[in-house]
Amino acid sequence: MRIIGLFKPNRNKFILILAILSFSSAILFANEPAKNADSEHADAIVEVQDSSAVVAENAEATHENAKEEKFNPSELILEHIADSHDWHLWGHTSLPLPIILYTPKGLEVFSSSHFHHGEHPYTTANYTYKIEENKIVVLNAANEVDEAVTKTIIDISITKNVCSLLISVALLLFIFLSVANAYKNTVGKAPKGFQSMIEPIILFVRDDVAKPNLGKKYAKFMPFLLTIFFFIWINNMMGLIPFFPGGANVSGNIAFTMVLALVTFIVITVNGGKVYWSHIFAPHVPWWLYPLLVPVEVFGMFTKPIALMIRLFANITAGHILVLSLISLIFIFKSAAIATVAVPFTVFISVIELLVAFLQAYIFTMLAALFIGMAVEEPHAADHH
Amino acid sequence: MELVTPSIGLVFWTTIAFLVLIFVLGKFAWKPIMQALAEREQSIEDALSSAEKAKEELTRLNNESEQLLKVARAERDTILKEAKQLRDNLVADAKGIAQTEANKMIAKAKVEIDNQKIAALAEVKSQVANLSIEIAEKVLRNQLADKAKQEALVADLLKEVKLS
């Protein structure tokens, strides 16, 4: 939350300050590796949390396969990045999450604890289910995966990511409804408390993102831009929290970014004016270039939101992979001494990730505003191109 | 491959979450917040512009009073000047009148004096004539024992009288 504090004195330079801060803190940590373990509680927790996860992982692995002992970092990382049907808390404890299946025989709702961490199949009135590689499959009478039936069921379970998403939504609703309330109570007065932390960010989105790109029509798109900005940001931040309420890789999940990109695409397309469509289907080029250019422009319509989708997904996922890889180093080398290097470095990357969390939300919003601005462009402005 | 394959469940829930957020926040958060921000900015702008206006008004009033003062000063000056003129004129007039009056009086006096003089002279003449006649009578009485002489003298005297 330091970011918000830094917002106030100079909004335009806070990114730079934050970057400098993160570097300096990283240097500080690098210089004092011994003190670091005490001073950074959060990261100590990351370490403990992750190590316990790894231990649990190994223990489970030995359960299943007595010979298997080798630590496989890429498997661990991919499992953390991916979605799952229960939320691992610590050691062998995990939070079972509800499973909701839309099947041809009706809606099925039951707890994921029936699967016993994916080890046992579970039989309901309709089908027998089992979790294989984080996916719910249907077993037939011979305990084999029934591909044909599996394809017909739609899994809309509250998974780890969905749960984290709902927590974020609740947080956002709580924060912004209370801030809106604060505005009602302090009409015509200076902002107070939490309101004064949020206000510079809202003004930042309005004055530095919406107004330069959208011009006079900015007010119409403010709700969309603000929602998308804070939704991405809070999910990015939640992903950086290493323990329970956070830690899920929501904004680094392609489904999440796809929905946001799709919404942006719909907003762009619905608001596309005459200039926008004529730019695509009748660009200012000789007519014989049309067969070449029109497909390129039409293709461009789709690549813009796809780029938005991939950018957010890859950035956030890369951050998670980086942090987990650094922590995995300890277990790859099987030495606690590596922690003196790996943990400060993880702190450093985590601080950078804080910046990236904001930056990616900003870039997504900025580009969305830019594309919408291109779509709603007025005819006279287009003549300059 | 699994990483880049969106799962239907998350797509479904994200869509719901986003739509809920955009509707609820749009209606109950962004709208009042943006409105409050716009209102506050408007009120600040209004306050600033009214302050500017007040300042302008003040300078205008200052200028006006300055102008008034100037006009008043000029008026006072002209009034003073006029008064002075008037005074001068009055004095000059009075002087002129006095002069003419004096002149008149002097002229009158002169005339009077002349008249008196003439009268006096006439008186003196008549006195002198009487005296001379008396003297002449006395002289004549003394001298004019002789008749011839008397007559010659009378003739001479008459001659003289005619000549004068």
Added chain:
Amino acid sequence: MTGSIAAIGAGLAAIGAGIGIGRIGGSALEGIARQPEAASKIQATMLIAAAFVEAVSLFAVVVALLGNG
């Protein structure tokens, strides 16, 4: 085998993006040094340009991921 080739591909993409973003950052710094008053505008434009360059390399990474899977 495909995994290694995918990794090489991702690495090559990283080189390209590194050069691109480096050039953008360098030019932005020059611009800010020349016109410090335009710093905030240059920063915003720099971030957008960097995001576009980055997107290309991320596409490559995703292709590498697809190849790996």
